[in-house]
Amino acid sequence: MKKGSIKNLKQKIKSRKAVIGVIGLGYVGLPLALTFAKNGFNVIGVDIDRDRIKKIKKGFSYITDVSRAELKNALKKKKFKATQNVKFIKKLDAVIICVPTPLGKNREPDISYIRKAVTKVKDNIRKGQIIILESTTYPGTTKEILLPILESTGLKEGKDFYLAFSPERIDPGNKVYRTENTPKIIGGISKKSTQIAKLLYDQVIEEVIPVSSANAAEMVKLLENTFRVVNIALVNEIATLCDKFNLDIWEIIDAAKTKPYGFMPFYPGPGVGGHCIPIDPLYLSWKAKEHGFETKFIDLASSINESMPQYVIERLEKILSNRRKTVDKSNILIVGIAYKKDVKDLRESPAIGIINLLQKRGASISYHDPYFPFLKINSIDMKPIKLNGSNLKKYDCALVMTDHSNVDYKFLADNLKLIFDTRDIFSRLGIRSRSIIKL
Numbered sequence: 017m018k019k020g021s022i023k024n025l026k027q028k029i030k031s032r033k034a035v036i037g038v039i040g041l042g043y044v045g046l047p048l049a050l051t052f053a054k055n056g057f058n059v060i061g062v063d064i065d066r067d068r069i070k071k072i073k074k075g076f077s078y079i080t081d082v083s084r085a086e087l088k089n090a091l092k093k094k095k096f097k098a099t100q101n102v103k104f105i106k107k108l109d110a111v112i113i114c115v116p117t118p119l120g121k122n123r124e125p126d127i128s129y130i131r132k133a134v135t136k137v138k139d140n141i142r143k144g145q146i147i148i149l150e151s152t153t154y155p156g157t158t159k160e161i162l163l164p165i166l167e168s169t170g171l172k173e174g175k176d177f178y179l180a181f182s183p184e185r186i187d188p189g190n191k192v193y194r195t196e197n198t199p200k201i202i203g204g205i206s207k208k209s210t211q212i213a214k215l216l217y218d219q220v221i222e223e224v225i226p227v228s229s230a231n232a233a234e235m236v237k238l239l240e241n242t243f244r245v246v247n248i249a250l251v252n253e254i255a256t257l258c259d260k261f262n263l264d265i266w267e268i269i270d271a272a273k274t275k276p277y278g279f280m281p282f283y284p285g286p287g288v289g290g291h292c293i294p295i296d297p298l299y300l301s302w303k304a305k306e307h308g309f310e311t312k313f314i315d316l317a318s319s320i321n322e323s324m325p326q327y328v329i330e331r332l333e334k335i336l337s338n339r340r341k342t343v344d345k346s347n348i349l350i351v352g353i354a355y356k357k358d359v360k361d362l363r364e365s366p367a368i369g370i371i372n373l374l375q376k377r378g379a380s381i382s383y384h385d386p387y388f389p390f391l392k393i394n395s396i397d398m399k400p401i402k403l404n405g406s407n408l409k410k411y412d413c414a415l416v417m418t419d420h421s422n423v424d425y426k427f428l429a430d431n432l433k434l435i436f437d438t439r440d441i442f443s444r445l446g447i448r449s450r451s452i453i454k455l
C-alpha cells in the first residue's frame with residue numbers, strides 16, 4: 017500500500033497503528049489523548065506550557081476529570097507521551113488541535129492560538145495526515161483560516177491531507193458522560209475528510225455523527241452553547257422575578273420539570289463561568305455582525321447573566337441589612353470559588369468578580385474551596401480557611417457560590433449564623449434552617 021495514501025491512513029486507523037497527536041493538553045486535550053491511548057493508539061501530546069509537560073511526565077494530573085492512575089497507566093504502557101517539541105508532528109497520522117479560544121480586549125474572538133498551532137502543523141505537515149480542529153470557534157474558521165494555511169504548502173486538501181472540524185462536548189465534572197460515551201459531531205472540508213474523521217473517532221467513541229460540512233459542525237457547537245446561555249439567562253431573570261413575588265424559583269423549576277415533554281430544567285446562579293458558556297456565543301454574535309446580522313438573544317442573555325454577580329451582592333446587602341448589618345462592616349465567607357461544581361477551574365468564575373466587588377465595598381472576605389489551596393488573582397491574594405466551629409462563628413454571613421460535593425454542608429448549617437445559598441445545595445441535601453436564604 018502506498019505510503020501517504022488514503023487507503024494506508026484508513027488501514028492504520030483500523031488497525032490502531034495510526035499515531036495520534038493532540039495539540040493542547042488542557043481540559044479537552046488531555047482526556048481526549050488518554051481516550052485514544054486507552055484504546056490502543058500511540059498518542060503524542062504537544063503543549064507549549066512547560067509546567068504542564070513536566071507534570072504529565074511525573075504522572076501528575078492537573079485536570080480533575082483525569083485520574084493520576086489513568087495518566088500513569090498510559091505513560092507506563094508507553095501509549096502516551098507529552099512534549100513541547102512540535103517536530104513530532106511529522107510522525108503523526110492524525111493531528112487534533114485543542115487550543116484555547118478566548119476573547120480579545122474588545123470581546124472579539126481571539127483565534128491566535130489556533131493560528132499559531134496550525135502554523136506549526138503546516139511547518140511539519142506530510143502527505144496522508146488528517147488534521148482536526150476541536151477548539152470551539154465561529155463557523156468558517158476551519159475553511160477560511162486553517163485550509164489556506166495548510167494548502168500554502170502546495171499540498172491539496174482531500175487529496176494529500178484531510179481536514180475536519182469536530183466540536184468537543186466535554187462537561188468537566190460530569191461522572192456519567194465522558195469522552196467515550198458523548199456522541200461526537202464531525203464535519204470535513206471534503207467528503208473524504210468526513211469519512212476519515214468518522215473512522216478515527218469510531219475507534220474510541222460510541223457514536224459519531226457526520227454533518228455536511230466543517231461550517232455546519234462549527235455551528236452545531238455554537239447552537240448548543242447558545243441554547244444553554246439563553247436558557248440560563250431566562251431562568252436567572254425568572255429567579256429575580258420570583259424574589260419579588262416571594263416565590264421559591266427552585267420549587268418552581270422542580271415542579272415544572274415534572275412535565276414529560278416541552279420543558280428542560282436550567283438553574284439560576286450567581287453568574288456563568290468557564291471557558292465555554294460566557295465566551296462561545298460571543299464568537300457567533302461577532303461572526304453574525306460580519307453579515308450585518310444582530311444576534312439579539314445572545315446579547316440580551318449575556319447581559320442578564322453578566323448582571324447576576326451584582327444582583328447577588330444586592331441581595332446579600334438586603335439579607336445583611338435585615339439583620340442590622342452592612343456589607344462594609346461584615347465578615348463574609350465565600351464557599352466555593354470554582355466556576356462550577358467539582359472542578360478545579362477558575363476561568364471566568366463569577367466568584368472572583370464578587371470577591372473583588374465585596375472587598376471594594378470594605379467587606380472582610382475569606383473563602384473555602386477544597387480545590388484551591390490558595391487564591392492569587394490581580395488584587396486578590398488569599399488562603400482558604402479551615403472549616404471548624406470556632407472559625408465559622410466569626411462570619412456574619414456565608415455566601416455559597418459553588419456547590420462542590422466534598423463540602424460538609426450540614427456542618428456549615430450547624431455552625432454559621434447566616435447563609436446565602438445561590439445554588440440551592442442545602443435544600444437538595446435536605447438541610448433546612450431559618451438561617452439559610454436562597455437565591
Ligand SMILES: NC(=O)c1ccc[n+]([C@@H]2O[C@H](COP(=O)([O-])OP(=O)(O)OC[C@H]3O[C@@H](n4cnc5c(N)ncnc54)[C@H](O)[C@@H]3O)[C@@H](O)[C@H]2O)c1
Nearest residue numbers: 040041042043044063064065114115116117133151152184
Ligand atoms: N473546558 C471545557 O469545558 C470545554 C468544553 C468544550 C470545548 N472547549 C473548547 O476547547 C478548547 C480548549 O479548551 P480547554 O478548556 O481545553 O483549554 P485549556 O486552556 O485548558 O487548554 C489548552 C492548552 O493548549 C495549550 N496551547 C496553547 N497554544 C498552544 C500551541 N500553539 N501549541 C501547543 N499547545 C498550545 C495551552 O498551553 C493549554 O495547555 C477551547 O476552544 C474551548 O472553548 C472547552
